[in-house]
Amino acid sequence: MVYLTRKLEFSAAHLYHNPALSVEENKRIFGKCNNPHGHGHNYTLEVTVTGEPDPVTGMVVDLKELKEILEREITQRMDHRFLNYEVAELKGQIPTCENIVRVIWNLLEPKISKGRLHKVRLYETPDLYADCYRNGAHGA
Amino acid sequence: MKGGLKIELGRRYRFSASHRLHSSRLNEEENRRVYGKCNNPYGHGHNYVVEVSVSGAVDPATGMIANLADLDSFVEREVIEPFDHKSLNEDVAAFRENVPTTENICKEIFERLKRFPKAKLERVRVEETGNNTFEYAGEEL
Numbered sequence: 001m002v003y004l005t006r007k008l009e010f011s012a013a014h015l016y017h018n019p020a021l022s023v024e025e026n027k028r029i030f031g032k033c034n035n036p037h038g039h040g041h042n043y044t045l046e047v048t049v050t051g052e053p054d055p056v057t058g059m060v061v062d063l064k065e066l067k068e069i070l071e072r073e074i075t076q077r078m079d080h081r082f083l084n085y086e087v088a089e090l091k092g093q094i095p096t097c098e099n100i101v102r103v104i105w106n107l108l109e110p111k112i113s114k115g116r117l118h119k120v121r122l123y124e125t126p127d128l129y130a131d132c133y134r135n136g137a138h139g140a
Numbered sequence: 141m142k143g144g145l146k147i148e149l150g151r152r153y154r155f156s157a158s159h160r161l162h163s164s165r166l167n168e169e170e171n172r173r174v175y176g177k178c179n180n181p182y183g184h185g186h187n188y189v190v191e192v193s194v195s196g197a198v199d200p201a202t203g204m205i206a207n208l209a210d211l212d213s214f215v216e217r218e219v220i221e222p223f224d225h226k227s228l229n230e231d232v233a234a235f236r237e238n239v240p241t242t243e244n245i246c247k248e249i250f251e252r253l254k255r256f257p258k259a260k261l262e263r264v265r266v267e268e269t270g271n272n273t274f275e276y277a278g279e280e281l
C-alpha cells in the first residue's frame with residue numbers, strides 16, 4: 001500500500017454557539033470563540049488516499065482528478081465563507097475542527113473512486129488539528 | 141475495513157529545557173563514545189515541541205472531543221510547567237536515573253498525560269529539533 005497526501009488551504013469564518021445553552025454557559029464553554037460576530041482562520045487540509053500504484057500509470061490516484069474533487073467539494077463550499085451560515089452540511093453543528101473534519105470526510109469519501117480515502121487532517125492553526133479516519137485504520 | 145469514523149484532536153505545545161546525556165551504567169569513555177557532544181559535562185538545551193493526540197466521542201452539545209481549555213491547562217500543569225526552562229536531569233525526578241533522551245522524555249510525557257480525564261490519550265510526539273522526532277503510543281499496541 002502507498003499513501004498519498006494532498007494539501008490545500010482555505011480561509012473561513014466561524015463562531016461557536018449552542019442555542020440550547022444559556023448566554024453564560026456559551027461564554028464559559030466556548031470563551032472567545034463565542035464572540036457574536038465570529039472570527040476566522042486559515043485552515044490547512046491534508047487528504048491522504050491509499051492504494052496500490054496502477055501498473056500502467058504508476059499512480060495510486062490521478063492527482064489532477066483529486067485536485068478537482070477538492071476544489072469542487074471543499075474550496076468552493078468553504079473558502080471565504082462563514083461556516084455556520086453558508087455550509088449546509090454544518091447546519092445545527094458547532095463548526096469545531098472535530099465536526100468540520102467529519103463533514104469533509106463524508107463529502108470526499110464517496111467521490112474518491114480510485115484508491116481509498118485513508119485520513120483527513122484539518123489544521124485550524126499550526127498548533128491545533130483534528131484527524132478523521134476509519135476505526136481500525138491507524139491514525140499516523 | 142468499513143468501521144465507524146474515528147476523530148482525533150491534535151495539539152502542539154512547546155517547552156525549552158537543558159539536558160545532558162550521561163548514563164551511570166557506562167564509564168566516562170563509553171559515555172563519550174555513545175553520546176558524543178550530548179555528553180558535554182555542563183549540558184546543552186533544545187526548544188522541544190510536544191504534539192499530543194487524544195480521541196473520544198464528539199459531544200453534540202459542544203462539537204468537541206475535549207474542551208481545549210481543559211487539555212491546555214492539564215498539559216501546562218503536568219508537562220510544561222515542570223519542564224519549561226528547567227534542567228531535565230536536575231529538576232525532573234524521573235530523569236535522575238533515566239537518561240533524558242527524547243525517547244525517554246516522550247515516554248515520561250505519555251505517562252503523565254494518560255491520566256487526562258476527559259479523553260483517551262492516543263499518542264505523544266516530541267520534536268527535539270526540526271530534524272529529530274520521537275513518537276510513543278503506550279505499550280498496548
